[in-house]
Amino acid sequence: MAKASLMNASPMKIRAARRDDLRALLALYADDGFGRTREAATSGADYERAFHAIAADANHLPIVGKVDVEIVATLLLSFLPGPSRSGAWRAQIEGKRVSAPLRGRGWGKQRRGWAITKARRRGCELVQLTSDRRRSAAHRFYEDVGFEATHHGFKTTLDIQ
Template sequence: MAVRFRRARRDDLPAIVAMLADDPLGAARETPEDPGADHYVRAFEAIAIDARQYLAVGEDEAGVNAVCQVTLIPGLSRRGATRALIESVRVASRCRGQGVGEELLKHAVDHARTSGAAIVQLTSDRSRADAHRFYERLGFAPTHTGFKLELQPARCPDHASAAASPRREHQGDTR
């Protein structure tokens, strides 16, 4: 199957959200009936303007068929290495089992490499045994245990005044 990868556009949101919702875990978290909802549009716009984000889609003659997000994270560990975090890996149900997922991950890893990343990491829900085998087949190793803490987003009604008021990060700092 011939798949072309490119940076996602806003008009790809319906296909992206549909893929995110097309499994038991995603079905409980996403709202594919309203892919133009403000929360999806705001998130897409934030990703689109962030140079460290790459939201990739795959497409064939029938349309968008795959998605993943690559986030570049500068760090101090590993001698200042940049990490690439791959998230939201999905392939449209019509294309599963045809090598699209493998091509998508190769594309994401190539993007990470050419962007200067020294390591690529991803997380996968522990219930996704098939996905774990897939990632291991592509060379990913289950070397760490991940932890997540669900948060309710903080709301700041006046971002401008919050940004303008200085905060002392270290109260005991006398410099």
């Protein structure tokens, strides 16, 4: 579907991601300056294995947002038990993407609402997400929809042999 026709398209519909959506998901992951370099280095077989593991685990809900027949958004909602907060469950949102030409149309808010509803139904006490510190526009969006920057995150990359 052409970008111009997407701008005037139907509302986004959210559904569970399927294996045959993988090509569209990879395009969304690589649809910005960060993803272009990070996502291009991994083979399709690696993504296939990861998607299979995610889809097989009831604590992970990969979703896509579709407009007409095109996948234009995605996220992964994971449910995590925790030893703190009296053993409270939390929901983790990862892999959040909206197609670049369609950002700012409210679809991020729609997916956030979907994720919050699912988290409440699963008995989660909080919803958390991470975002690269260089994504200032994304940070403004998350604050606008009710998230607070309460922690500093740390990561280390592991060499896989």
